[in-house]
Amino acid sequence: MRKRPLQxxxxxxxxxxxxxxxxxxxxLLRELVPGPEPTTVVPPLPSVAPPPSExxxxxxxxxxxxxxxxxxxxxxxxxSETAGNCATIISELIxxxxxxxxxxxxxxxxxxxxxxxxxxxxxxxxSRELQTNHSGGxxxxxxxxxxxxxxxxxxxxxxxxxxxxxxxxEVETLAGHLDLREPLSPNTTWMTDMSxxxxxx
Numbered sequence: 001m002r003k004r005p006l007q008x009x010x011x012x013x014x015x016x017x018x019x020x021x022x023x024x025x026x027x028l029l030r031e032l033v034p035g036p037e038p039t040t041v042v043p044p045l046p047s048v049a050p051p052p053s054e055x056x057x058x059x060x061x062x063x064x065x066x067x068x069x070x071x072x073x074x075x076x077x078x079x080s081e082t083a084g085n086c087a088t089i090i091s092e093l094i095x096x097x098x099x100x101x102x103x104x105x106x107x108x109x110x111x112x113x114x115x116x117x118x119x120x121x122x123x124x125x126x127s128r129e130l131q132t133n134h135s136g137g138x139x140x141x142x143x144x145x146x147x148x149x150x151x152x153x154x155x156x157x158x159x160x161x162x163x164x165x166x167x168x169x170e171v172e173t174l175a176g177h178l179d180l181r182e183p184l185s186p187n188t189t190w191m192t193d194m195s196x197x198x199x200x201x
Contacts, residue, residue: 052079057155059093060147060191061102067139069105069147069191072097082156086115086124089155093147105140105147107133113167117159121183122152125165134175141175146190153186161185 055078060069076092078085090112096104110130116123134144149162161183165171170181 052077057089057092058151059089059097060105060150060154061093061097061099062105062140062143062147063101064103065101067143069143069150070099070102071191072099072102074098078155082117082122083115085156086122086152087112089151090124090148093151105144106130107135109133117156120158120160121163122156122159122161123163123165124148124152125168128167130164131166131171131174136175138175138177141173141177142190144174145178145180145184146187149184150186150188150191 054075056073056075057078059072059074061072062068063070074092076088078088090106094104094106094108094110096108107129110133111127112124113127114125130144134141145164148164152162153159163183164174164180173180
């Protein structure tokens with residue numbers, strides 16, 4: 001009868017020894033065998049816009065002799081952002097023509113406050129001087145508007161219409177003649193003699 005408790009105690013002791021040996025062996029194995037290298041996550045490089053490059057643009061100014069728009073080529077630096085390119089191009093229009101036979105169509109103190117693209121429509125927001133300091137007259141108003149519209153549509157990719165705002169608001173006209181409440185498409189009619197028959201607008 002005494003042998004049975006001894007056998008049970010021996011089995012329990014042996015089991016405990018085996019468990020300790022297995023645990024020690026597993027720990028030793030983990031220390032000797034290197035684990036997998038930690039994975040280094042490399043963040044993607046941020047996309048960098050190409051730097052501005054010098055490009056040829058076409059600007060439209062007024063020909064006072066024939067009341068028409070005439071083109072003038074000029075080289076300037078353009079980048080990949082529509083708003084920045086619009087500001088550059090409009091500043092060239094405001095600066096005026098280099099040819100002595102042409103004249104500016106935008107008041108010299110007018111400023112472009114903002115620009116953004118909606119599909120094929122370019123929205124331009126001007127300071128109030130575009131309207132308050134305009135010289136007036138139907139021909140002068142048409143030349144101003146279409147020098148802006150034709151110039152931007154010519155030089156900004158994907159643009160077929162231009163909406164002109166003043167101080168962030170829609171305006172009916174600049175000088176009482178041309179409806180500006182809707183976007184306008186380029187109109188090459190104003191690149192011919194306006195003293196003859198004019199199309200309805």
